[in-house]
Amino acid sequence: MKILMVCLGNICRSPLAEGIMKQKIKQNGIEADVDSAGTAAYHVGEMPDPRSVQVAKKNGIDITYQRARKFVNTDFDRFDKIFAMDTSNYNDLIDKAATDDDKNKIMMILEKTNPGQYKSVPDPYYGGADGFDKVFTMLDNACEIIVKEMLNHEK
Ligand code: 4NP
Numbered sequence: 001m002k003i004l005m006v007c008l009g010n011i012c013r014s015p016l017a018e019g020i021m022k023q024k025i026k027q028n029g030i031e032a033d034v035d036s037a038g039t040a041a042y043h044v045g046e047m048p049d050p051r052s053v054q055v056a057k058k059n060g061i062d063i064t065y066q067r068a069r070k071f072v073n074t075d076f077d078r079f080d081k082i083f084a085m086d087t088s089n090y091n092d093l094i095d096k097a098a099t100d101d102d103k104n105k106i107m108m109i110l111e112k113t114n115p116g117q118y119k120s121v122p123d124p125y126y127g128g129a130d131g132f133d134k135v136f137t138m139l140d141n142a143c144e145i146i147v148k149e150m151l152n153h154e155k
Contacts, residue, residue, distance in 0.1 A: 001030075001031075001032040001033075001080055001081070001150060002032070002033040002034075002035075002078060002079045002080045002081075003021060003032060003033065003034045003035075003079060003080065003081050003082075003083065003146075004034075004035050004036065004037060004071075004075055004078075004079040004081070004082045004083070005017035005018050005021065005034070005035070005036040005037075005083050005085070005109070006036065006037050006038070006039060006071055006082060006083065006084050006085065006089050006093060007036075007038055007039075007084075007085040007086070007089055007121075007123075008038055008039055008040050008085075008086075008088070008089060008123065009038045009040055009042055009043045009068065009125065010036055010037055010038030010043060010044075010068040010069060010070070011038070011043045011046055011047075011048050011049045011052065011068050011125075012048070012049045012051070012052050012123070012124055012125050012132070012135070013052075013085040013121050013123070013124070013135055013139070014036035014037065014038065014085060015036055015048035015049075015052055015056075015063050015066045015068075016048075016052050016055070016056060016063065016132075016135060016136055016139050017036060017083065017085070017109065017139045017142075017143065018034050018035060018036035018063070018066065019056050019061040019062070019063040019066070020056075020061065020136075020139050020140055020143045021034045021143045021146065021147075022034045023060075023061050024143050024144065024146075024147045025147060025150075028147055028150075028151060030147065030150055030151065030154070032150065035079070036066070037069050037070060037071040037072075037075060038068055038069070038070055038071065039070070039071050039088075039089055039092040039093070040070070041070045043068040044068050044069060044070055045067055045068060045069075046067065046068045047064060047066065047067065047068075048063050048064070048066050048068075049125070051124070051129055051132045052132060054129070054132070055129070055132040055133055055135075055136045056136070059136060059140075071093070071096070073096055073098070076096075076097060076098070076102040076105065079105065080105060081105055081107065082105045082106045082107070083107055083108070083109040083142075083146075084106060084107070084108050084109065085108075085109060085120065085121040085123075086108075086120035086121055086122075086123065087108070087118060087120050088120075090106065090108050090118075093106045094106060108120070109121065109139070109142045110138060110142055112141075112142040112145040112146055113138070113141050113142050113145060121135055121138055121139065122134070122135065
């Protein structure tokens with residue numbers, strides 16, 4: 001299974017989603033590739049936001065190795081599942097998708113915790129550190145469900 005986490009800048013939310021997911025697949029001995037990308041290029045090549053680095057570290061996850069990159073259309077070929085953090089990322093990805101197969105790979109990540117609600121992971125960039133704690137919890141809960149589903153499929 002190859003999973004891509006997508007937000008706007010690839011410095012706040014999707015790096016956390018990548019770090020959380022990688023930790024969970026490792027803890028559960030699952031074979032999977034996880035990466036993240038942004039729909040915008042503002043921060044390409046940068047490390048994750050220090051507030052994301054901090055909240056990840058507090059939860060035992062190192063995300064300092066990550067560097068921001070922009071989503072590219074070939075990601076549709078490289079990945080099986082593409083998780084969007086918010087509705088804007090979701091709509092951008094749907095617009096880029098060339099086939100129904102590509103479209104079917106895209107899902108709002110919080111559909112895992114709040115099915116049918118199209119709930120967004122709030123963009124914490126302009127807020128304080130507590131926003132990052134909330135984002136971490138939302139993503140941790142969603143990734144936990146994704147991992148459980150992967151384990152069930154292995155059975
Ligand atoms: P992210 O957060 O999409 O979770 O990485 C943002 C990062 C940067 C900007 C917006 C959101 N920005 O406008 O530069």
